[in-house]
Amino acid sequence: MSEAILRVEGLRKVFGQAVAVGEVSFSLPPAGALAVVGESGSGKTTVARMIVGLERPTAGHVTACGRDRSQPARSARERRRRGGEVQIVFQDPYASLDPRQSPAAALEEVLRLHTALDRGRRRARVAELADLVGLDERQMAARPARLSGGQRQRVAIARALAAEPRILILDESVAALDVSIQAQVLNVLSQVRERTGVAYLFISHDLAVVRQVSDDVIVMRHGAIVERGPTGRVLDAPEHPYTRLLRASVPGPGWRPARRIGQEAKETR
Amino acid sequence: MSDPINRRMSDLLDISGLTVRLPLQGLPRTVLSQVSLRVGAGEAVGLVGESGSGKSMTARSIVRLLPTGAHAEGSIRFGGADVAALRGPALRELRRRVPMVFQDPRAHINPVRTVGDFLTEALRAHGRTPRRAAEERAVGVLEEVGVAGGRRRLRQYPHELSGGLLQRVMIAAALLTEPLLLLADEPTTALDVTTQAEVMAVLDELRRERGLAMLFITHDLELAAAVCDRTAVMYAGRVMEVRASALLHQHPLHPYTTALSAARPRLDRRAERLVTTPGRPLSAFEAPHGCPFAPRCAHVRQRCHDTRPDLLPLAGGQVACLRAEELRQERAVPHE
Numbered sequence A: 001m002s003e004a005i006l007r008v009e010g011l012r013k014v015f016g017q018a019v020a021v022g023e024v025s026f027s028l029p030p031a032g033a034l035a036v037v038g039e040s041g042s043g044k045t046t047v048a049r050m051i052v053g054l055e056r057p058t059a060g061h062v063t064a065c066g067r068d069r070s071q072p073a074r075s076a077r078e079r080r081r082r083g084g085e086v087q088i089v090f091q092d093p094y095a096s097l098d099p100r101q102s103p104a105a106a107l108e109e110v111l112r113l114h115t116a117l118d119r120g121r122r123r124a125r126v127a128e129l130a131d132l133v134g135l136d137e138r139q140m141a142a143r144p145a146r147l148s149g150g151q152r153q154r155v156a157i158a159r160a161l162a163a164e165p166r167i168l169i170l171d172e173s174v175a176a177l178d179v180s181i182q183a184q185v186l187n188v189l190s191q192v193r194e195r196t197g198v199a200y201l202f203i204s205h206d207l208a209v210v211r212q213v214s215d216d217v218i219v220m221r222h223g224a225i226v227e228r229g230p231t232g233r234v235l236d237a238p239e240h241p242y243t244r245l246l247r248a249s250v251p252g253p254g255w256r257p258a259r260r261i262g263q264e265a266k267e268t269r
Numbered sequence B: 001m002s003d004p005i006n007r008r009m010s011d012l013l014d015i016s017g018l019t020v021r022l023p024l025q026g027l028p029r030t031v032l033s034q035v036s037l038r039v040g041a042g043e044a045v046g047l048v049g050e051s052g053s054g055k056s057m058t059a060r061s062i063v064r065l066l067p068t069g070a071h072a073e074g075s076i077r078f079g080g081a082d083v084a085a086l087r088g089p090a091l092r093e094l095r096r097r098v099p100m101v102f103q104d105p106r107a108h109i110n111p112v113r114t115v116g117d118f119l120t121e122a123l124r125a126h127g128r129t130p131r132r133a134a135e136e137r138a139v140g141v142l143e144e145v146g147v148a149g150g151r152r153r154l155r156q157y158p159h160e161l162s163g164g165l166l167q168r169v170m171i172a173a174a175l176l177t178e179p180l181l182l183l184a185d186e187p188t189t190a191l192d193v194t195t196q197a198e199v200m201a202v203l204d205e206l207r208r209e210r211g212l213a214m215l216f217i218t219h220d221l222e223l224a225a226a227v228c229d230r231t232a233v234m235y236a237g238r239v240m241e242v243r244a245s246a247l248l249h250q251h252p253l254h255p256y257t258t259a260l261s262a263a264r265p266r267l268d269r270r271a272e273r274l275v276t277t278p279g280r281p282l283s284a285f286e287a288p289h290g291c292p293f294a295p296r297c298a299h300v301r302q303r304c305h306d307t308r309p310d311l312l313p314l315a316g317g318q319v320a321c322l323r324a325e326e327l328r329q330e331r332a333v334p335h336e
Helices: A044-052 A076-085 A103-114 A119-132 A137-141 A149-162 A179-196 A207-213 A231-236 A241-248 A263-267 B055-062 B088-097 B115-125 B131-144 B150-154 B163-175 B193-210 B221-227 B245-250 B255-263 B302-306 B324-332
Strands: A006-015 A018-028 A033-037 A059-064 A086-089 A167-171 A199-204 A216-221 A224-230 B011-024 B027-040 B044-048 B071-078 B181-185 B213-218 B230-235 B238-244 B312-314 B317-319
Touching (some): A018 A044, A018 A224, A033 A044, A033 A207, A044 A059, A044 A086, A086 A149, A103 A119, A103 A149, A119 A137, A119 A179, A149 A179, A179 A207, A179 B255, A216 A231, A216 A241, A224 A241, B011 B055, B011 B213, B027 B044, B027 B071, B027 B238, B044 B055, B055 B181, B055 B213, B115 B131, B115 B150, B131 B150, B163 B193, B221 B245, B221 B255, B312 B324
Parallel strands (some): A033 A199, A033 A216, A086 A167, A167 A199, B044 B213, B044 B230, B181 B213
Antiparallel strands (some): A006 A018, A006 A059, A216 A224, B011 B071, B230 B238, B312 B317
């Protein structure tokens, strides 16, 4: 059995009285693609934030590349090493780039920090990464304000990949993109995984996108996993009523949206 | 003053040759170009497109809510009345009959006023409806959109409600003015999928029960196909195709519609690679001289670069593609 590249055991996060994540465990094999599906409040983003160290778990363990990262990093060096293992791309590409820094400079900075490449090699690597995500030289030299949402998101993905992480967390990273751009980015993601062997933790609410990019899926609700399995099986023959509800909520031809019984209970806040 | 809006017209809304220019960086830029679209009484029409396609601008034009400095040509008739000629009370009447619901309800409600204030404000402002009666009506419309316990809701503030619940409050507000046409601009985009299904169910019921017409703006072709009678696809400020939703979804005629449909991943199977279109969606003012989709089109010919195609009738709908007829026959008659 191959050793998991990312292992999450009994992960729990409590904010005051509210349990955001309760006892979540899963593992991700090298070059694997695991999707985490759920709606707002399911705890999926909190799980991602605990893995990258943006939230401190209340209980449980996160192990990436064989090393525990449940506690905050003690030194800049340790933080950098962790950054080299796990990278994250967020949903909003408008908030995640420095407006005064060109994409080329942003990538160069990451390479300087995370690799031992000399200046010439770094330049070549920036060009390679730009090519990988389909950005041309002009776009790489432009200020972020001149780039579209899709182009910015590709910059964010290239920047995350520049650190050569073994694990890339994509938190709703394609949700805000136009359909035609989303397709381009999804293809880039498949290609990158085949070429580099990076593993994806793919957080999404979009079941069709999840089908396209993941091998396995876990379905979360109210901070707990309600169903897990190979993506095809879970989407074709969902076992948990909540997974079935999610599946039935996806519009398509002949779809009749239905008012749910007991909706008031969920909506009362 | 006589009522200029005739609600029994078969074409409730008739947009014809609408071109809109906006000043961008000091220059007039075209954002809508020759848009023609009809919505019948009680009909649901989907308006689908990517960023910059002009779908929201089309909706804003209908109720004359374009940004300052905008210049519009062409005609918009609502219930037979020329929208451009409406003034004062007649314009307010139009806006009452054609309310808008937006993507982000939180951006369109005053966070320091209660839901009750928000819902009864318009009724009470004209001094026509006393407080108690206005609240009765507010509770009534809340019930209509599936929000029980209306009395309690009226005392709540927007931050106390979830996104799905708040969006239903916005729809309820739209119902208070006896609307004939609802302009719904991505009303479910910010909502969870299960909540989206509920809000769509509410809109669907209202349409059936009240005979309410709807212009439903979305980026989601499948959602439009599922809930609208007809769907119009926009690109670079132009309407590329309009057809019955089921037909448009299953047998798209315009290459752009085909591309849009192919780019979307499917729920029932995984594709080795998604079929993508090179480039990015353009705004009207960036579009080339000929067909705006020509630089990205898989079926492009020289004449597509030279001539801008008009929106012409074909196969029970309308298509703006020089090769539409030709491509349709190629698809209908497979090569042996």
